[in-house]
Structures are given as C-alpha cells and as structure tokens.
Amino acid sequence: MKMIKRSIALLLSMAMLAGCSSDIREISDIALVMLTSIDYNEKKQEYIFTVNCLEASTNSSDSSERKSEWIASASGKSIFEAARNLRSRAGKILVWQHDKFFLIGESAARRSFYEVVDFLTRTREIRLSSFLIVGEGPALELMRMRAETGDLVSNEILGRIKNEQLWGKSLSITIKDVVNYYTNPYRGFVTGKLSKSMPIGGTREVIFLSGGSVIKEGKLSNWLTKEDTLSIHILVDKKYWRHLEFAEYVPYKSLNVGLRLHVNKRSMKLVHINGKQGIDIHIGLTGTIASLDNHLNLADPVKLRELENAANRYMERKLKKSLNRFQQVMKTDIIGFSDYLRHYHPYLWRKISAHWVTEVYPSMPTRVHVDVSIPTIGMSEVLGGSKDD
Amino acid sequence: MNVEKITPFQFGCMCFAFMSGFSTLYLLEAKLIMHDVWIAIIAATIATLFLVQLLVYIQRQFADMNLSDIIITVFGNWVGKLVLCLYLLGMTGLGVLSLRSISLFYTTAILPNTSPGLIMAIVLLVTTYAAYLGLSSISRAALVILPFFAVAMLVISVFIFDDVESNPFMPQFQNALPLIVYSSMISFGFPFGKTSVFAFVFSEITNQKKLVKSCTTAAIFSCVYLLMSTYLAIGCLGEYMFKTAAFPFFSSIQLVKFGENIERIEIMIIGIWTILTLFEIIIVQYCFVKIVGRIFGAKNLSSLYLPVGAIFFAVSMKSFDNPAKLVAYDVKILPFSIILPSIILPLILGCILWVKKSRKNQMDIQNS
Incomplete structure (x- = not known):
C-alpha cells in the first residue's frame, strides 16, 4: 500500500512536466x-x-515612449x-x-x-x-x-x-x-x-x-459606393444596424433638412408584388433634426409630420435605388434574401434555389417601406423663434 | 475498501458532470441535421429517461447490490463475467474517447507543440488519483465545480445570445426521418448513452428511492445545456461557419468580449470544461476498477487503480491518433456500439428479472 502511495506521489510530481511544454513563450x-x-x-x-x-516588451525604462x-x-x-x-x-x-x-x-x-x-x-x-x-x-x-x-x-x-x-x-x-x-x-x-x-x-x-x-x-x-454601403448597413443583419447612426440631407419643400438617423427596426416578409412573389422590407428609423438651411417652424406638429413623410419617401427611393443596383447590375444577393427565404419559406426555397442566382434573384420584385419618426428636434426649435407661416 | 455512500443530490451533480463533460465539444449531430437537431437531442433524452427507469427497476430488485453483482447473479458466473467484459470494453471506448478528445482539443486550440501523450498522461494521473480517492471525494469535487460552471456558462450564454440574429432552429422538420433517427442515435451514443456507466454506482447512493429523480434531473439538465449550446453556437456563428468550425461552441465562446478590450475569456471556460471532462474519465475509471475487481474477485481494489490508468493510457496512445478517426468513431461506430451495453443488455436483464418476479408472484399466490 505504501509503495502504491509513494508511486502515485512520484507520478503526481510529473504534473510539473506541464512547465516543460514547448508551447511556452517568454514575453521578451x-x-x-x-x-x-x-x-x-x-x-x-x-x-x-x-x-x-x-x-x-521593451528594455526602455520609459514605457510611455x-x-x-x-x-x-x-x-x-x-x-x-x-x-x-x-x-x-x-x-x-x-x-x-x-x-x-x-x-x-x-x-x-x-x-x-x-x-x-x-x-x-x-x-x-x-x-x-x-x-x-x-x-x-x-x-x-x-x-x-x-x-x-x-x-x-x-x-x-x-x-x-x-x-x-x-x-x-x-x-x-x-x-x-x-x-x-x-x-x-x-x-x-x-x-x-x-x-x-x-x-x-x-x-x-x-x-x-x-x-x-x-x-x-x-x-x-x-x-x-459609399451610398450603397450605407444601404447595406441599414438592410442587412441587426448587428450591423443596431448601433448605426447616419446623416441624411432630406429635401422638404424648398428647403433641406439635415437629419441624424438611427435604425430601430428592420423586417422582411414574402408578399405578392404585381402577381409575383417578392420581398417586402420594412425599415423603422428614428431621427433627430441636425440642421436646417432655412426657416421651418418645427414646433408645429403638422410640419413635423410632413417632414417625416418627406424623409420616408426620400429614404425609400434611396434604398430602392441601391436594391435595384444589387439585383439588376451586380446580380449578387448581398442583403441575404436567400437566407430569409431558406429559413422562413423552406418549401418555396426548395423550388427556386436551383435558379436563385441566375434567374430568381435578379428579377425578384422588392418593395421598401420606411417609417421615419422624429421624436426630438434638437436644442433649438427655430432660429429667432417661431413666426406665423 | 470501505465504500462511502453519497447522497442523491451529490449523485445527480456527478451525473450531470459526467454526461455534460465535453458533450458540447463537437456537436456532430447538429452538423448533420442542423435546424432539426433539437428533435434529435430531445429524442435521445427521452430514450435516456426510459433507460434510467429500466436501470433503477433492475437495481431495486437487488437493494444494496452493485450492478456487477446483479449481472453475475442473473446471468450466472461465466456469462455474467462475459457481460461485464462487454461493459469494460464499452467503458474503455468512452474513457479513451474522452482522453483523446481532451488532448486533441488542447493540441489543436491551445498547445500545438505539446505531445498528446504528455497531456493524456497528466490527465490520467489526476483521474487515477481521484478515482482512488473514491466516490465521496469525486462527488464533493463535482459539488464545488458545478456552481462555477453554471455561473460562467450563464454569463457566457447571455453574451453569445446578443449575437444571435435569427432563430437557428428554423426551418424545422426539413430532414428525412431516417436522418433524424440517426442523429438521435449519435446524440444518444454521445453523451446520453453513458448513463449505463453510472448504473454501476447506484448501490452507493444513500436513498435509493430518489435515484430516478436524481438521474432524471441530471439528464434533463444535460439536455438543456446541450440544446442551449447548440442554439447559441449555430445562432452566433451562422450555419456555414458552424459547419466549418472543428469546435463550434468553443469558437462562439471565443467571440465573447466584455466591453471593447476584455476578451479571451474562453480560457476560463476551457478550465471548467476540462475539469468536467476529467469527471467523465474519473467515473469511467472508478466503475472500470469495480468491474475488474468483481470479475477477478479482488477484495482490495485500491491496487487496481494504477494498472487501470496504465491500460487507459496504453489504449489511448494507440487509438484515434488523428481527428478524422475520432469523429468517425463518434459518428459511425459509437451510435451502434452503445446499443448493446446501454439498451440491449439492460433490456435483457430487465426482462429476465420481470419474468422471474412474475413467476415468483404466481408461485406465492399458488402457495398461499
């Protein structure tokens, strides 16, 4: 028994061999x-x-150098x-x-x-x-x-x-x-x-x-291009847009409004567009007024609503333009429509997957809905105070 | 050797550590059927729960007798010893699989220049000593390590969950039934089929009435852990990266960072993971020694631990010398080889005992 215990104690000391590993690297x-x-x-x-x-490591005593x-x-x-x-x-x-x-x-x-x-x-x-x-x-x-x-x-x-x-x-x-x-x-x-x-x-x-x-x-x-990259940033996975903050210069009537926008929602669904199965993308954006190039009474809720609608249309046009380029010019599914269809419409995907790259994706109709809300207008309402429009 | 009994709670913790050791290392069943893997894992768990019921039924027929003694009592001396040899063969496979997996993981991910033999030798020294200390010490060690494991895994899971973009178990029911059944067999083979090993320590539990509860809870927690790991690994890495990664759950843990600069926390997880894997080898070695002792009628088992450790080392050095063989064993051999010790033998044993019990009852009725 003693012999066994001694043998085990001796063998346990072999655990020290871990220190002899050839994987050890000195920091110097x-x-x-x-x-x-x-x-x-x-x-x-x-x-x-x-x-x-x-x-x-450095031998220099001045580590801040x-x-x-x-x-x-x-x-x-x-x-x-x-x-x-x-x-x-x-x-x-x-x-x-x-x-x-x-x-x-x-x-x-x-x-x-x-x-x-x-x-x-x-x-x-x-x-x-x-x-x-x-x-x-x-x-x-x-x-x-x-x-x-x-x-x-x-x-x-x-x-x-x-x-x-x-x-x-x-x-x-x-x-x-x-x-x-x-x-x-x-x-x-x-x-x-x-x-x-x-x-x-x-x-x-x-x-x-x-x-x-x-x-x-x-x-x-x-x-x-930079504009298309921004569209990708907004349209692809949540991990890319959840912290995204970007600037847009939205035309509204005769003036231009600078907006700081955040994406708060993005969803996709399969719909029928003009008799064909297509993808409907819904984007929710939250904006803050960053600048105005002329007088606009932002304290007026009607004006703010109109501005939101103008921002919706502007962003929809912009995103649709990028989507058309991805589908018809580049013919590359860089948004991940195929992933969406494969995950949520597997039976349809089985039918179309063989021709997805060559035929289905480039001609698949897409629709973009953007919903911009502007809950904050910044630290000032309007330069010089509001006046009757 | 004086056998110290353990409580059902200690036993449950030990079972969980035993089943969950490195169950999340390869996630092979998930690579096979991806989104439908949850079906395979749940099916394997259900099979395990039935197996537990059967093993506990067998144990209850012979209170305080070890499963090795029960097998010899039921099958007779020579056939019983042959059956025990089959169990020894299965346990050698499990022990060697654990040893090779741990060395493969270390030499692939952490210590590429260290010899696998050295890693296995160091692991075996620890496990041999732990097995020698007995079940009570093993279960106490499991009780110490499991809270650290639970907290670390919960924190890691919360951080990985943040990267899960969409439900990784979608779309569902896209695989053919035979493939799902085969994946369930892989999942049963590893890790759930190991349940039959800890049936050999049923007799060392203080309160036999709580055996089913302990085992069932351990199996369900192991199932939850496996499901959670698979969900997070597929969700975080993405389907194609998951299939690419040799150790998918480890790869997803590698991506976790606290804030901008605190990363590489996977090293802590590796530590905990390694200890759980040690439990697998320890329990296999412990049961192996008990069976060998029973076969040869040895009264003092303490002198057997070192030779058994040496056998495990020798077999490990000669087996699965590359990852392809290890994966092939997990996918092509283990799902089938586990059926004999974990399903067929307990079923035969259960049937014989049931028939004997029925006959005895009939005779009792006739006599009365």
Missing part, C-alpha cells in the same frame, strides 16, 4: 503582429505576406510558406493573437478568397473576431503608409472601424462572418474597402476606410 521573445496583409503576384504566382508588428512599428514582407507559393519565409527577417517570434485586421490586396481578392479564408480560419492563433478588409490596389502599399494622426496604423484603423457606426458609409465584417457568408453558395457579401487618397488640405496621401468591396462567387467582383 515575442513580437505582436497588429496588422497583416496578403497580396498575390500574378506573374510569379506567389503570395506576398506583410506584417506590421510591435515588440511585446511609443514603440516603433516594424513592417516586413515575404513571399511564398502558399500563404503559409510566405508567412514562414517572413521569419528569416524577424528577430522575434511573431504572435498573431492580437492581430485585429487582415488586409487582402486587390490582386489576391480578385484571384480567389478561398485559400485566404481557409488559412485564416484554420490557423489557431488568428481570432475569428478580427476584421477582414479588402485594399484597393496592393495591400503592401497601404500597409506601408503612415497613419494620418501619427498613431499606430493598427490603432487608427481600429478607430475608423468603430466610427463606421457613426456614418455608415463603410462596413467591415469579421472573419467569422466572412466564413459564414463565403461558404454560402446563394449569396455574396460586403466587407470594408481600404484605399488611399489625398485628403482635403493634405500634403500627402492617407488611407481611407470608405465604401465597400463586394465578394461574389468566392472573389472580389465590385467596389461599392
């Missing part, structure tokens, strides 16, 4: 990858892998090989666990997303909550641009993604959503678009996160 040996880009060189048929890194970014590229026949070839230049172990952005160059995106998406989901270190953005032109060039604010490029892009909720004309989605949409054969999707441009009053080109990139049948098919 690692560099945190903050931003990664993937390009494809058609001529050489090679992937170009670029990282923007920060050292995890901003750590320098290190940007390096390497190429390889596969993404993994390119990433590994990068190690020949890295003095530290590269760690991807803090990387929040993956920038895919236009060349790689137009070729195929498959290997990129597969690599990102298969790699243990990469988090599904990271954002995947498509760059206009080579991603490598965008990566090497300095941040406009002087901050780290990764911090600046993170700030811009957070700000997407405050203007809506850009939409960056996570790797998790990219995988979910990408493998769905019936739909496309939109993710962020990073481009460079000269800012107003600027002296050098800076990066902009604006508009969107449409991924269809596994590759980049189109760029999306």
